[in-house]
Amino acid sequence: MFKHIKSDLPASIVVFFVALPLCLGIALASGAPLFSGLIAGIVGGIVVGAMSGSNIGVSGPAAGLAAIVLVAITALGGYQNFLVAVVIGGIIQILFGVLKAGVIGYYFPSSVIKGMLTGIGIIIVLKQIPHFFGYDPDPEGDWAFFQVDGENTFSEILNTVNNISPGATLIAIIGLAILILWNNVLSKKGKIFQLVQGPVVAVAVGIIFYVLTKDHETLGISKEHLVSVPVPDDIDSFLGQFSFPNFSAVSNPQVWITAFTIALVASLETLLCVEATDKLDPHKNVTPTNRELLAQGTGNIVSGLIGGLPITQVIVRSSANIQSGGRTKLSAIIHGFFLLISIILIPNLLNMIPLSVLAAILFIVGYKLAKPALFKVMYNLGWKQFVPFIVTILGIVFIDLLWGIGLGLAVGIVVILIKSYQNSHFLHIEENGDGKDYVKMTLAEEVTFFNKGAILNELDKLPRNTFLEVDVMKTRYLDNDIIEILEDFIIKARERQIDIKLVSKRGIVENPESFVEFFKNRPKSDLSLS
Template sequence: MFKTLKNDIPASIVVFFVALPLCLGIALASGAPLFSGLIAGIVGGIIVGFLSGSQIGVSGPAAGLAAIVLTAITALGGWENFLVAVVLGGVIQILFGVLRFGIIAYYFPSSVIKGMLTGIGIIIILKQIPYFFGIDKNAEGNFAFLKLEGKNALTELLNSLNALFSGNFDNGATIIALIAMAILLLWSNVLSNKGKFFQLVQGPLVAVVAGIVYFLLTRDSSLGLSGDNLVSVPVPESFSDLKAQLAFPNFSVITRTDVIVAGFTIALVASLETLLCVEATDKLDPQKRVTPTNRELLAQGTGNIVSGLIGGLPITQVIVRSSANIQSGGRSKASAIIHGFLLLISVMTIPHILNYIPLSVLAAVLFIVGYKLAKPKLFKQMYELGWKQFIPFTVTVAGIVFTDLLTGIGMGLAVGIVVILIKSYQNSHFLHIEDKSNGKHKIKMTLAEEVTFFNKGAILKELDSLPRDTDLELDVRDTRYLDNDIIEILDDFAFKAKERNIDIKLISERGVVENPDSFIEFFRLRPKAS
């Protein structure tokens, strides 16, 4: 973890600046005390960061839980009663981990996961428009990626554009947002290749500093920013005042049925969001590392127990912060941990300075994050993979944008299952392994006629269990349908096989290929069966 600090420290600073307004915004959307969002961010970074097996995932308060939190606080009779449900949710998540429920992540097709990433990227961009231009925040609603009070991303975008065209925008916020965007683009496209200094000092940090300087220089002029366009962190006057921001659960209600049901709901939704984020984050990892999902449930459960005990919101691994971490060069869990300490230190020591950061600058940073998640060329790539991939992908994207995160994922998964049931049938003998060991390990793996994403978990387990120094013979001569998820697993395995000294011999109807560089390219060129 300490070998990559030169990469992790700059990335942690970027994640810190992304996480700060999101922690506050999600708390606001949840109807919870603002400080509870910061507590969840600190616990998610430090506690979960240490315990998690994910090297690049970042945890904190989850936007997808905001609607549940908002309803539960009122239904359970107050914030202290709700905190009991958060603690119970953490205990149940630990139980999920012990029972090894983490495997559920492998049963979501990659088209749905990519749709989730793309949909969130679009939502991030749409949600930041009011902040970029300093438009009245009531037109946008909140930071949360969910349907709330009859609003969704499209209705909020229309409200924001109406306010923009009506001239209801802040000149100062818009100017510094454009400056910040120019800095970010210049840094990533030009300066990052000019020397180590520009790689160590990240563009988002420079943009934030420029935003603070702009606010200080223009606050008494007509181009200054109003308080509504700045970050708003609670400012404790003393340590006792900081301690007073904490809240503690009312355990006298722990036996109530509604509290237990709320705890189970939090555990179930938080676990599902975390596992989907883990799957998505692992796909974004340049080193193709695989996160142990059961350990992740244990870490998240522990984090929710701690967060609930001291007055914090529920925690999950969060794709916005995780993707920002990856895009900023984070290499190990040190980045997530340091970002948690930065949140803690900043809240305790420099809340006044944090409150000088323009929200429009943070919006510019998130614009870049959102664009990288939802690049237009991804739609073209998914279309070229065929309708079996493209339809679940687009349904997931549309569902997330027009409804909410979990509904969109559910819609995409339902369509994906229907597509698979139409194009394939259940085959209990999809995998055959023959051990021909004689000195060096020699293993033959034969794929069946139909292999779908339902078989992803078993195939991944078999490949990961192969010993070092193995000769693997992979026979696909009888395979007529090979799902794109399986091809991606094989492609990732080819990358890891070189490190484990595993030689791969691919046998197909076209002949024999030794150690193919790319399974994706091989199967893309492979003629379709009649």
């Protein structure tokens, strides 16, 4: 695990700076104690990171669960009752892993996964624009289009125009320039620039800028534009920030409903993130999905027991890890320890980091996820790939993550049905000298009830006095619905003077009566014709 420490250590620092404000922002958006987001980040890094089979995935509190948490805390009568649901949700996730439910993630089309990554990249950029200019009325963890304060993504950007903070904007521009220079020029100049990552330098410059200008009338950055980590006075006040489940609420049916909801949504988000990060991974490692569900379940049990938010694998942190050169799970684990050590030893220093600098870091992450060139690539692949891709992006940007994925998947299924309808058979028509049409209908390898309409339409269009050859040589599966259509057509064929021949691996049948028997005598347990 320590083989790639030179890559994992700097990557973990970048992930730490990305995770810190997101942990706090998601806790704020969830209506939970700020410290609960940090607990989830620590557990996601150390516990889930250690148990996971993913080399580059990073787990922590998820924005996709914020709305569920916000409603559940009130509905269940308090945060400690909600923690019981988190623990039970973790147990259900472990059960999912034991039942090998991790295979679900593989059934999402590639176009939807790419749309998810691109949509998240666009959302990252849009949501960070207010923070970049020092306008921070909404938590960074609020990723839905309609926000908790009644605004939406675009109205918040418009509001930024009249609320620009000169100091926050200036250091954000400086930080962004450092990141671009580091990424495009300096990282190619020497090993020192690869070991020390650009985001670390940008954050350090941001802290120095804040210290030097904090009393300046124009360039000074006010506290609401800085990271806000809870600062304990002593060890007792630090330990007092932990919450514990009220297990007397376990008999409340609403707790179990919330637990199952958390388990289902968290598992789905994790599996989709696993699929997406494996695609982003330059080394193409494959994450064992059932093991990931076991790791996530264990993480949620631990997080719930000590007062943390629900955990999933998170694409923002995972993609930051990949882009920063992370190679093994050590980067995720170290980032968890960084979170733990920093909130104990240096919370005051963390509270000097301008949010606008962290927004600049996330700008780079978002841009790399949503590169404009990808739109051209997907367009060139044809409408079957491009339409689900675009629908997924629009759903994520204008509603939220799960809606976007659901809409993209629904469109992908419709595309499959359309192509299945079109590709069920091949029709070849020839006219012989006697004026009789010879029609050869070659059925596809698998023909199901989806193809009923297309085949029925072709049979109904056949003119009188036609010779029809039905070729099922390559057909491995023929649905009973299709067989019934062919059986019914034999009756119509007599009336329309259509001669039929069936060609299959079991022989050639030219007698219509035998044709019917051919299907009636098929093996009851297997509709295969080969």
